[in-house]
Amino acid sequence: HTYPPLTPNATHSMVVFHISPPRKKGKASISNPLSLSHNEKARRRTHSQQRLVVIMLALVVFFVLFHLWLGAARQINDAQADEAHLRTSKKSRDEAEFSARFPFVGSSQKFVSPSPTEVVVRYLVQLAQRKPAELWHVFGMETSGSFGHDPFQLQSLEKGECPWSSHTKVEWLPPRPLNTASISAAYKANMDKWNKLGLSRAARQKMSEFNPEEEVILWYEHISKTGGTTFCGLAQSNMDTMLVPRYHCMPKKGELMDGRVGSWSNEEMIEYLTTDHRYNIVANEWDPFPRDKLVLSGRNLQGTTQSNSFLQGSPRLLFVTTLRDPADRLLSSYTFFGVTGKDDDPEFGQWMKNNLGRVKNYKVGSKAAFRSNIARVNHSVWRFSGGELLHLAAAENKESEPGRAVRASQFPPPVTDEKLWKAPFEDAVRALTQQDLVLPMDAMTEDEGKAAMQQLLGWTQFGIKGRRYAGDKESGHVVTKGEVKNSNAREYLGDEYRALWEANWLDYVLFYWSRAVFFARLHCNDVIDDETLR
Secondary structure (H helix, E strand, O other): OOOOOOOOOOOOOOOOOOOOOOOOOOOOOOOOHHHOOHHHHHHHHHHHHHHHHHHHHHHHHHHHHHHHHHHHHHHHHHHHHHHHHHHHHHHHHHHHHHHHHOOOOOOOOOOEEOOOHHHHHHHHHHHHOOOHHHHHHHOOOOOOOOOOOOOOOHHHHOOOOOOOOOOEEOOOOOOOOOOHHHHHHHHHHHHHHHHHHOOOHHHHHHHHHOOHHHOEEEEEEOOOOOOHHHHHHHHHHHOOHHHOOOOOOOOOEOOEOOOOHHHOOHHHHHHHHHOOOOOOEEEEOOOOOOHHHHHHHOOOOOOOOOOOOOOOOOOEEEEEEEEOOHHHHHHHHHHHHHOOOOOOOOOHHHHHHHHHOOHHHOOOOOOOOOOHHHHOOOHHHHHHOOOOOOOHHHHOOOOOHHHHHHHHOOOOOOOOOHHHHHHHHHHHHHHHHOOOEEEEHHHOOOHHHHHHHHHHHOOOOOOOOOOOOEEEOOOOEEEOOOOOOOOOHHHHHHHHHHHHHHHOHHHHHHHHHHHHHHHHHHHOOOOEOHHHHO
16 A cells, blocks of 8 residues: 655545464464364364373372272271280280189288288298108198198198188288289389380380389299299290390300309399390399398398388399299209219219219309209208208218218208208298299199289290290290100109108298298189288
8 A cells, every 4th residue: 555645734544454464274263263173173172081081090090099008007007906906905805814713802801811921930930840750741741632731721722712711810821022013013014115115226225215213123033943944935925035134044144154143242233234234034043042132122031121222223123933842843853964864874862962962062153063952952941041051961970870861861861950940941931921923833834823923924925935945835834955754753752752751841841831822812812911911
């Protein structure tokens, strides 16, 4: 178009045309969907459907993965809950079964009163003052299975019956040690903590977080051949491995696998257990019971509260021991240590004499003649008196009448001179009354023994694991080598059995008494009023 020039004072009309660029073929205007071709619409519809399918697939995958994650999380939570429930249920079932079989204290009718320690001591001394030949009849030893005069009501107690039904003060029944319940509760609480921590490095590091004053150490007074292997195996089944010394529950000291913990001072004991070796069980096998260890639990031989300068900053001790028929224990010691299968193996009586001849060389904590004490008659009195009971050979001249009798007989005759046995016997009784549990060996793997260990220690596992043990691992009756043997001294010795029984008459008084106390606390627990003497 040609526009006329603009001149002053002239009026013009101007028309402006907008010329769009030509539209390229194959491109449609987005602003005008009506202009889309049929193919384009189909293509876009297909594309939208594909995007929708992709989105739906992504959502499906997301929900599937979320569902799998949620299911896995639930399974983990359920497994943890089930495990906790099983532990709780098993513990509850065990406790319910235990409560049904052996009722706990809680009855409002407590009509059986224990006696003070010194009354119990006097009762047992009067029994031991009878001639050994008389005691043979008192305990019904003429016939196997007889109870004789039954001075401890064992005939009823071993049947699971409580022999008292009215208000009774039992002269031979001591109260439980004054703080057994509180120390037992602390021990079980600590074991629950350790079982949750496990054996990881983190768990070991957390040991430093524990307050030594809150710790409880299980002291096992291990009389050789009274089930110590079984008891230590049970400890390993119920406690973390790191809490149990590997060598028969006996802690190391220097190069010694058995550090002879019975010879340690209280200061040494505390230092060892609160520094690098924080075990929760120790065992004393070869030395007498160190009665000064009672002070670590605030006790003394008289059964009263003991001021304890070591208690601050130190663990407390929970005392357990096992006792066995004295003659059977001696026979088991002989078959284990004395019978090697060689032609020159000594006879039973000669083996005892050989060992007792070496007793004079023994010193607490030393290697010299440390096994000779296993052949002692009245070993339990010797042990729990702190080693005060002298062997006859050491107390009598060999040329005296008693000395000649010892040399002439297979088994030593009973030492009835009260100047030699009365004071050690009294102290042995006092020490045994301060043990938190005196467990008859034959009951240890039976329901009664399991119930007592569960009550005091919280143990619920009574099978034994590990290749180091032989025997019936499922029931817990095991040995360290060979096979479980029948050490029945009556059958083995025949007519000579009575001589060995009478030589051990003091130990038999302790054996039957402690057995009766064990069963009375199980079967009469709901009627015994320990608090009357507190």
